[in-house]
Amino acid sequence: MKVKCILCDQVEEVEETSLLAKKLRKRRVMTYMCDTCRDRIDKKTEERLAKGKYREYREKKKDPYI
Numbered sequence: 001m002k003v004k005c006i007l008c009d010q011v012e013e014v015e016e017t018s019l020l021a022k023k024l025r026k027r028r029v030m031t032y033m034c035d036t037c038r039d040r041i042d043k044k045t046e047e048r049l050a051k052g053k054y055r056e057y058r059e060k061k062k063d064p065y066i
């Protein structure tokens with residue numbers, strides 16, 4: 001089956017019998033990323049982790065009025 005990368009719109013062939021294809025058919029995975037984009041995202045995440053900024057985004061700011 002053919003799947004389109006959500007980031008670069010590149011269409012790739014996924015094996016019908018693969019787990020990914022099954023997930024995509026059942027809509028458990030709504031998004032597909034090609035290897036190139038996944039690598040890029042992984043690197044960005046690693047960079048963020050290295051800089052320690054990843055944690056900041058996850059922390060909730062306290063409401064100053066309470």
Ligand SMILES: [Zn+2]
Pocket residue numbers: 005006007008009010033034035036037038
């Ligand atoms: Zn892509």
